[in-house]
Amino acid sequence: MGYADRFRRQRSATVGEVVYSLTHSPYTALGDLYLEDRLGRRRRHPGWVPVVYCALARHLGSYNRLDAELADGLWAQLLAAADDAGLEPAPRSEPFRYYHHAYWRDLIMSDDTARHHLLTRLTEIALEQARRQGLLLPHGPGSITHPHRRRLIYGDGTILRPRFRYRPDNTGARNDPSAATHTRHDGHIWGNNYVLISARGEHPYSRVVLAIGRVPEPGGEAATAIELIQHVHQLAGPGIVGVAYDGAFQGAHHDKIMRTTGLVVINKPHVAVRGDEVVVKRHTLGTYTHTVGRHNQTCSHQLAAVNGRIADIEITEDGTPAVVAWANRHQVKRARRADGTYRFNMVIRLTCRHHNCDWDTWLSPHDDPEHIRLLPPDDIDFDRLYAVRPDAESLNASFKASLVADRAPSIGWQRQLYDVAGFTILHNATNLHRQASIR
Structure with missing residues (x-):
């Protein structure tokens, strides 16, 4: 069976x-x-x-x-x-x-x-459980260039509504003094925000919750998640290669995680909105050159980051930029500096439209972490890895199901x-x- x-x-x-x-x-x-x-x-x-x-x-x-x-x-x-x-x-x-x-x-x-x-101590025991299941092993499958799900951690925040619906401004009413108004994609919620970091394998019942923490103030979910990720990475060591998270992470958070832990961040770029319309998020990176032919002729290309992916663009007759070639991530390298921080570089490969040949160049996501992603949504590994991130929503739903009336059983964070x-x-x-x- x-x-x-x-x-x-x-x-x-x-x-x-x-x-x-x-x-x-x-x-x-x-x-x-x-x-x-x-x-x-x-x-x-x-x-x-x-x-x-x-x-x-x-x-x-x-x-x-x-x-x-x-x-x-x-x-x-x-x-x-x-x-x-x-x-x-x-x-x-x-x-x-x-x-x-x-x-x-x-x-x-x-x-x-x-x-x-x-x-x-809870995190240490959970890590031992994960390792016994073949997760987060230092010599496990995958690499920095092509991470494996068994060496991936992921997380999300969940807002726990307080036991009493009254707020401190209601004089004489019982309330939770630690609750605050948190803003989510679906509106404002009064309560306490908690972050859970997990790992899981491919089989049923393989999810392991590794770390938990509370967001001390509204808008601080990303900072709390980074602290938990750093804590888990410190205890787990090289067994972790990447981390997946939702839209709470922006470019500065990506850069901090990559520099302090050396982990690859798998996350969708924030959408660009113009008025009521969602538009393509494009950021010009500059002019890059390569040599061709026996005489080492120089060929120039204008590169841009489009929704996190590198593209070769040119200006059309009506003055708008158009993608003429998409770059493929060829290799990712990670170097550790003397101060203990990390720096990532990646080789991207494009097809030259002028000479019908492939050429490579180096880019670093640290130069523009908001627009340059190691694993953009169109990457061959992105869907396979980011597919584990919605599992954090399932975990949050399981936790809410253990509560009465979807409210906290206790008072105080x-x-x-x-x-x-x-x-x-x-x-x-x-x-x-x-x-x-x-x-």
Whole structure:
């Protein structure tokens, strides 16, 4: 039976399957962070319990329902699965409750160092999971010139609406003070913006969420995404070759990622708008020459970037520029400088219309990152690589489906980030279990 047939036969995960996946996953090691800090109350439950509790809440949709299920037999089922996994025993007569969860959540997420440690450890475990699936391997398939999807990361932001619809200017009404007005392509949304960075293979259940973060202010999604990409790249090393993202990235963001991480950025250029009409985005690059014939005659060409792709243009009789030949990306080179930054150069090949021959020239996307793209939309590799980017929308939809009424279950961005971490653990642990079951 092929992967497609087995994928169609799969159903939604049951509570029992989720409990088994969580207790037998490497993410229970995150519980050690709850035991490192000896401040606060005496620990009555082992560290893995709050980790599994947070993830189970995202499967069941709410903490109230989870507490009811734990009191109605789920606690005994959870302990039996933990015993099977060899985890530290928990008190059988005292189920973990929401007030336990809220105490340890606030203790960790309110401390900047503890919160950073938790999210970093989560990324490290997720990277190990990705490598076991053949993703992000330093000696994996693909190259800088032709990246492979297994060595590609991608991401997107999602705006989480607050638990209460009232805003701080409504005196006396309960509100979320950390929420703000964020602008998207479809309008303005009140809430908190979170970025998720992922990787995935070609098979079902191969997606792994690698890193999560919160956008501190409206308009800062690209900066947050770059910080997460740099963090993941620092931990993963040369296993990552490229990154795909949506329209939040502009030329300056491309340049920063390429210089600091050495990753190829796969992204569609921003459209050019003139009035109410979308027009072709064209930017003149200048005159380039090559030699032909035995006498080394010089031939000149006017090059321009058209929607990110390099073209040979000429001026027609009515004064408008026209494309006479498209360039093909022939080779991409990446050099690391003494200060640790990277610089990309690429060889493009065009056909000379004057002498009917091919000629090559070097260009660097750093010279004009807004218009010169290493992988423009018409490149032979673009569709294959950028096709993974919409999968981030599917991930965001899965996260929203774990919420009640599409609203945050907690108040405050630190608590909501903890909920996103719980969803990440749930998603990765379930996929890890299902990957093993369909092999």
